[in-house]
Amino acid sequence: MSLTFFLPPLEQINSEIARQAGVELYVLRLDLMHPWVNGNKWFKLKYNLLEAKEKKFTTLLTFGGAYSNHIYATAAAGNLFGFRTIGLIRGEERLPLNPTLNFAVQQGMHLVYLNREMYRQRNTPALQEYLRQRFGEVFIIPEGGNNLNGVHGCTEIIDHAMPTVVTERSRSAGYAYTFNSICVACGTATTLAGIALSLHDKQRAIAFPVLKNGAFLTQEIESLLTNYLASGLPSPYTSPASWQLVCDYHFGGYAKVNDDLLLFSQQFREQHGVPLDYVYTAKMFYGVIDLLKQGFFCKGDCLLLVHTGGLQGNVGMEERLQRFSKI
Incomplete structure (x- = not known):
């Protein structure tokens, strides 16, 4: 199994807000690893694909909404690695297909639509x-x-930010400086769990749920961490680093946006050359910048913001927003 990836750049964000807060800000550009299978999606798929191949499966079946980055990446990865793919999509079929689902079909994915009641049962033994x-x-x-x-797979993400960045502050002080906090958007909490398991005890992971009332993810995260450590799968440390959820930047819920978020995304790209996806990374970046203004982080901190990809979803989101604006 092979797939050519680009090494994701690690870029410093020269933000006046960060300077005033006395904080250094970096972004790990996982969105630039591959044109289709990028961001945290590759890391979450990697060992699933390996297990499927080892067990001689020829077909992958997975689930997602109509604008799902996971559906997009699974369709592409399945095509690249020679799997048939089936995508079970939440809700009814809408034609013409949006760009995400159209791409999945072009990659050979067979789409099947589930009503929302059946979709809620997707993880039950009976439905499977x-x-x-x-x-x-x-x-x-x-x-x-x-x-x-x-x-x-997500325990390997932070490896792509190493070797340790020597920042301007640490260079003048003569020591290597590691990231104090690693910030990531949070949907299913899989990425947060993997990152927390890969950090040492002087670091912390901060997740920004994109779902409304995201505190419910606490139980899911604790379960993932406990089960992973009990599984015997590789882990750099015997216990996860500290982690926390910041639940105030969901902008109304999953895939919900408003003018403030759209304006922030546009200005951030113009100022720093980093495009953000509206569903995940834009909300996390907005939250980090807002927390910097509030003094949430300590002077001298060095933050790593993980860009988890998903930029292809912006096309469909912008089309949907344009339709709503005309109603």
């Missing part, structure tokens, strides 16, 4: 048995790659 009866021997990947294979 029904799916196997309907589609045959398929390798099922949970929505968003949210399983221990996904966590395993």
